[in-house]
Amino acid sequence: MSGGDSYHYGDNIHGDNVNMYGGTGNTGIVKQQSPALREATEELVRLLGELRGAVAPGSAQVIDDSLPVIASGATPPQDRHRALIAMATIAATVGALGQPVAEAVNKVLGLMGAL
Template sequence: MGDGGQHHYYGDHVTMHGSGNTGIDKRGTQVQSPAPELQQALHELRALVGELRGEVPRSESDTLDDALPALRPGADVPQPVLRRALDAVARTASAANTLGPPVVEAVNRVLGLLGGH
């Protein structure tokens, strides 16, 4: 092995010892849908972001528009992507006057439900 003894496996890797082996369990784990509380928090956040768009300059509203797809309740978005979208919304909202604080609060609620704030 020329790679320092490291093994790189893609897909199934099975090591079988002895006899009586009957196969591989391919059931895997079921993907769970997001909790209803998270769905509701995302829905509320999206509504606030929609209102916030009217309070910020065009360049900032573009940032919000870019974040919206990741904030869709039920969207199959990896957590790092969702967190980046939440961060972009919070940064934009922190500069807004009236709706900024409620949006930041909504972002923090979502982060809390994700287990990261």
């Protein structure tokens, strides 16, 4: 890009925004969560808090380890995806009790574009 060039890219679905004003070697993107993704994630975190008390200690530890990864909008998508799959697996092992968590995981994955 030459010194006077200016570029803008905006993604209304995911909230991403890139502005570049001249220079060379510009890299980077401002990643933002959509309000729908933020709300779905908050609901999932709430449901995981409820589920945590109903699972074996090993599964509770996996939930504890995964919560910060799921809740952080700054987490790399592949790490967040792995944590969400782990939560879906735990939810599946507890049957009907885990169904709301499984549905919430699927909603978050769908909003992330990972389904």
